[in-house]
Amino acid sequence: MKADTYSFVIRIWHEALDSEGHITTWRGSIDHVGSDERVHFDDLARIVQFIQEQIGLESQRSQSPINASTRPGTAVLTGGHS
Numbered sequence: 912m913k914a915d916t917y918s919f920v921i922r923i924w925h926e927a928l929d930s931e932g933h934i935t936t937w938r939g940s941i942d943h944v945g946s947d948e949r950v951h952f953d954d955l956a957r958i959v960q961f962i963q964e965q966i967g968l969e970s971q972r973s974q975s976p977i978n979a980s981t982r983p984g985t986a987v988l989t990g991g992h993s
Contacts (some may be wrong), residue, residue, distance in 0.1 A: 917966055918944035926982055 923939035940950045941961050949960055963969060 917962070919962060919965075922953070975977060 920942040921939065922941075924935055925934040925936060926938050927934070927936035929935050933947070936953070937955055938949045938951070938953050939955070940949050941958055943965055952958065952961075952993070
């Protein structure tokens with residue numbers, strides 16, 4: 912049976928400011944609560960992509976390239992629900 916409720920914890924923070932104090936770099940992580948899996952990203956669009964993958968909406972993802980980084984010890988979920 913497919914779950915109809917999914918839980919995620921999203922953390923975002925800025926890591927760089929330009930000379931005028933404007934944020935130039937955002938980073939973050941998203942956790943799938945049911946499995947404790949985590950993916951790190953440096954593009955906020957990766958949040959949407961990850962959630963779409965988890966709830967089975969891969970075909971509706973943005974067609975733009977996404978520059979996501981996965982740090983050692985983390986992984987993108989391929990299945991499982993909370």
